[in-house]
Amino acid sequence: MKNLGIVTGFTIKEMLRRKSFIFSTLVLLIIIVLAFNIPNIMSMFGTDSLDEKVLVIDPENLFDGQVEYLNNMELGYTFEITTENLSQEQIKQKVENDIDACIKFTKNDNTVKMEYIVESASMNFGSVPQTLIASFTNLYSNVQISKLNITPEEIAAIEPQFDVELIETDENAAKGNVAIMMIISLVLFYAIFFCAQQVSVSITTEKTSKIIETLVTSTDSKTIVLGKTLGIGIVGLVQIILMIVVAGISAKFCMDPELLNSIFDLSSITPKLVILTLVYFCFGYALYSLGFALTGSTVSKPEDVQYANGPINFIAVIGFYLAYFSMMNPSSNMNQISGIVPISSPFSMPLRIMMGTATNSEIVTSLIVLIVTTILLAVIAIKVYSSTILNTGARLSLKDAIKMAKENK
Numbered sequence: 163m164k165n166l167g168i169v170t171g172f173t174i175k176e177m178l179r180r181k182s183f184i185f186s187t188l189v190l191l192i193i194i195v196l197a198f199n200i201p202n203i204m205s206m207f208g209t210d211s212l213d214e215k216v217l218v219i220d221p222e223n224l225f226d227g228q229v230e231y232l233n234n235m236e237l238g239y240t241f242e243i244t245t246e247n248l249s250q251e252q253i254k255q256k257v258e259n260d261i262d263a264c265i266k267f268t269k270n271d272n273t274v275k276m277e278y279i280v281e282s283a284s285m286n287f288g289s290v291p292q293t294l295i296a297s298f299t300n301l302y303s304n305v306q307i308s309k310l311n312i313t314p315e316e317i318a319a320i321e322p323q324f325d326v327e328l329i330e331t332d333e334n335a336a337k338g339n340v341a342i343m344m345i346i347s348l349v350l351f352y353a354i355f356f357c358a359q360q361v362s363v364s365i366t367t368e369k370t371s372k373i374i375e376t377l378v379t380s381t382d383s384k385t386i387v388l389g390k391t392l393g394i395g396i397v398g399l400v401q402i403i404l405m406i407v408v409a410g411i412s413a414k415f416c417m418d419p420e421l422l423n424s425i426f427d428l429s430s431i432t433p434k435l436v437i438l439t440l441v442y443f444c445f446g447y448a449l450y451s452l453g454f455a456l457t458g459s460t461v462s463k464p465e466d467v468q469y470a471n472g473p474i475n476f477i478a479v480i481g482f483y484l485a486y487f488s489m490m491n492p493s494s495n496m497n498q499i500s501g502i503v504p505i506s507s508p509f510s511m512p513l514r515i516m517m518g519t520a521t522n523s524e525i526v527t528s529l530i531v532l533i534v535t536t537i538l539l540a541v542i543a544i545k546v547y548s549s550t551i552l553n554t555g556a557r558l559s560l561k562d563a564i565k566m567a568k569e570n571k
Contacts, residue, residue: 165382169389170396173364177397183360187401191408198412213240214262216294221247224267224274225298226305232297239294257281265294274302346439346516347489349402350509351482353443357398358450359471362458364390365547366467383548387540391451398447431516438525439512445529446508449536450478456543477505485510489517502528504535 177183196203216239218229229243242261253264257279264279276298278290453474461470484506488497500510501520507528514520520528 165385166389166392169385170393173390173393174397176364177360177394183397187404190405194405194409195412195416198409198416213238215240215242215260217241217253217256217261217264218243219246219248219253219264219266221245222267222269224269224305225301226309228301228305232301235297237293237297253279265298267298347482347486347509347513349405350439350443350446350512351478353398353402354446354450354508355478355482357394357401358447358454360394360398361390361451362454362467362471364394365455365458366461366463384544387452387455387544387547391448391455395444395447395451399443402443435512435516438515441529442508442512442532445532445536449504449508449532449539450474452536452539452543453477456539456546459543459547481505482509485513489513498524502531504532507532 218225218241220229220243223245225243227243229241232239232241248256248266253266257264258281262280264277266277266279268275268277276290276295278294454471457470457474458467461467481503484496484500484503486509488494488500488510491497497510497514497519500506501514501524511520511525511528515525
């Protein structure tokens with residue numbers, strides 16, 4: 163146990179000293195801060211409003227000066243109104259220099275003509291935005307109704323208020339905020355995949371620097387593998403917690419509370435979800451880090467690490483996308499499978515728990531499969547590492563490394 167602590171502590175110190183680790187952590191934290199400050203950055207450059215400027219030409223006063231009402235509806239447009247009958251040349255100059263679009267209204271008998279004038283219609287796919295058509299249609303109808311002196315009760319009878327409710331017949335239908343689910347999935351993938359990769363890099367680096375010879379003489383291979391896995395895992399967990407803390411502080415002090423609540427609904431984040439997510443992170447990281455330890459022990463040169471890690475990289479990407487795409491259809495059999503299969507369950511099961519589609523029996527089964535798979539891989543990785551630990555020659559294939567482990571047994 164003492165040797166395990168020594169190897170773990172040594173690995174933590176080596177990780178924290180790496181310039182690449184420090185640089186990547188700083189870059190990630192800066193990106194997080196900048197992401198939450200996008201509205202503030204845009205306001206600094208005078209782009210605090212993304213609304214399109216639209217000039218409404220109403221020479222016949224069809225809307226009775228009520229167009230300003232549309233500015234309070236947050237339609238994505240800022241409307242300016244004029245009753246001056248501008249010429250086509252004047253409209254063209256305004257569209258090219260001052261505004262994004264112009265709408266001119268004229269009436270012929272019972273038909274209201276709406277001319278939508280822009281510099282180029284390619285951004286609207288060659289058509290008039292339906293939002294504008296619907297908004298001005300409703301506004302014109304309301305203006306005409308008000309001129310008929312119809313009572314509020316009569317208007318209510320014509321335009322009833324519908325009480326709309328969404329009912330899902332599927333008992334396993336997903337619940338929760340999609341944005342939160344996607345963020346959790348991406349964070350788990352980064353935390354597990356990229357942190358686990360450092361195990362193979364660490365093993366190979368120590369072979370090159372001859373540190374491994376000192377470790378071998380002072381402790382056994384099992385302690386080295388587990389110590390490195392544990393040490394890098396602790397550093398990775400601290401890095402993720404630091405990212406979450408910085409994101410939380412940035413969100414609290416840099417974003418509008420209403421906008422934040424509309425995007426990130428934290429009501430589905432429960433203590434059970436947090437605990438189980440940490441459990442899946444720990445065992446998911448252990449599974450992939452031991453896989454990378456297995457491939458890292460077959461090489462002796464840092465430049466061969468990426469090539470040797472190819473199979474584990476491929477498996478990790480398959481596991482992530484299996485979880486990610488099955489989330490699009492939470493009640494499917496594929497979603498249930500992704501929660502059980504150990505290569506995808508660390509990314510998938512926390513999301514299923516959050517959506518309320520995972521039963522307790524499925525969670526228990528998933529954890530048992532993940533834990534058993536991790537233990538079996540640990541046994542294989544330790545045996546292979548013990549057999550190839552002092553190999554400083556050409557890169558061994560995984561098949562040859564396993565064969566060597568069997569022979570040494």
